[in-house]
Amino acid sequence: MTLTPEQEAEIAEARSQTRPTLRAVSEGMERRLYLAHPVLDHGLVRVIDYMGDDAAITQAARVSYGRGTKAVSNDEGLIRYLMRHWHSTPFEMCEVKFHVKLPVFVARQWIRHRTANVNEYSARYSILDREFYIPAPEHLAAQSTVNNQGRGELLEGEEAARVLDILREDAMRAYDHYEGMLSQEGQKGLARELARMNLPANVYTQWYWKVDLHNLFHFLRLRADAHAQYEIRAYAEVMCQIVKDWVPLAYGAFEDYRLGGATLSGKAIEVLKRRLAGEVVTQETSGMSKGEWREFEGVWG
Structure with a gap:
């Protein structure tokens, strides 16, 4: 990812301006504000604004007048309780607005998370840049023979x-034709809203994405998972580090109970009880399907 001198100057100017506030602030997030974190070859994630911190979560849970209890251990215990028991509204008290630059095919996957506010760069009004995602060789893989996804x-x-040659050549050719259709030299030029239809799915777009912490955790649980597609996982992993600085207590609970935890079905719990009692349980005697058993063994052996 490369920023133009003008973009770097704009970020520097925004970070140089400080304002007094009565709002609760997160020191970790203040250090992240406006900075562009590179993702993939031309992408980025940066925080534009945020609201709340760990204390906002506990304050909402207690519906108190202040910033929660004095003891951090009490707040941490409450946050872990809320996470452990799948409470949602206290985490919804925190919000964050990201600026994300990402390939269109990643954006189409991302937008399936319908619990955020989104405003995307409009190719009806503006001309997209000549920037395309081309995978690094270590991420160029064949179709899996056991997983259709x-x-x-x-x-x-x-x-x-x-x-790689095909990806580069097709992207450049499509953009050449895009420019050619838009050109008004000796012709009327095709409308931008029509010319954009010829661009490939690996062209970069940008958007502002505003979401509350509860729904952000849901996004990260799915997209930072090892089974998620690499390209969207790369964004999720950067966002995990940002959230860790923003709400360290909440992120610690999320990392423990969601990213590092496992949900068990009733049948899986019964199998574990039978194993602890000394019984040898197989897929055939477990009551699980082959797919369920494979996933169960992936966690529990």
């Missing part, structure tokens, strides 16, 4: 080179 073995040698 996943990747398998890496492409290597001539096949990898051929695929």
Whole structure:
């Protein structure tokens, strides 16, 4: 990712201006404000604004007048209780607004999380930049033979080179045609809202994405997971580090109970009880389907 000198100057100016406030602020998030964190080859994530901190979560849970209890351990215990028991509204008291630059195909996956406010850069009014996502060789993989949604073995040698050449050439050709259709030199030029339809799904777009912490945790639980598609996971992992600085107590509970935890079905709990009692349980005697059993063994062996 490269920022223009003008963009870097704009960020520096925004960060140089400080204002007195009575609002609760997170020192960790203040250090993150406006900074552009690179993702993929041309993408970025940066925080534009936020509201609330760990104390806002506990304050809402207690419906108190102040900023919660004095003892951090009490607040941490309450936040862990709320996370452990799937309470949602206290976490909704915190909000954050991100500026994200991302490939269109990642945006289409991202937008399925319908619990946020989104305003995307409009190619009806503006002209998109000549920027495309081209995977690094270590992320160029064949289709998985066991998972219709996943990747398998890496492409290597001539096949990898051929695929990368196709991706680059098709993207550049499409953008050349996009510019050619827009041009008003010796012609009327096609409307921007029509010319954009010819661009490939790896062209970069940008948006502002505002979400509360509860729904952000849901997004991160799915998209920072090891099974998520690499490209959207790369964004989620950067956002995890930002959230960790913003609400360290809440993120610690989220990391423990969501990212590092596992949800068990009634059948899975029964199998564990039978195993602890010394019984040898197989898939055939577990009452689980082959898919359920495979996932159960992936966590519990």
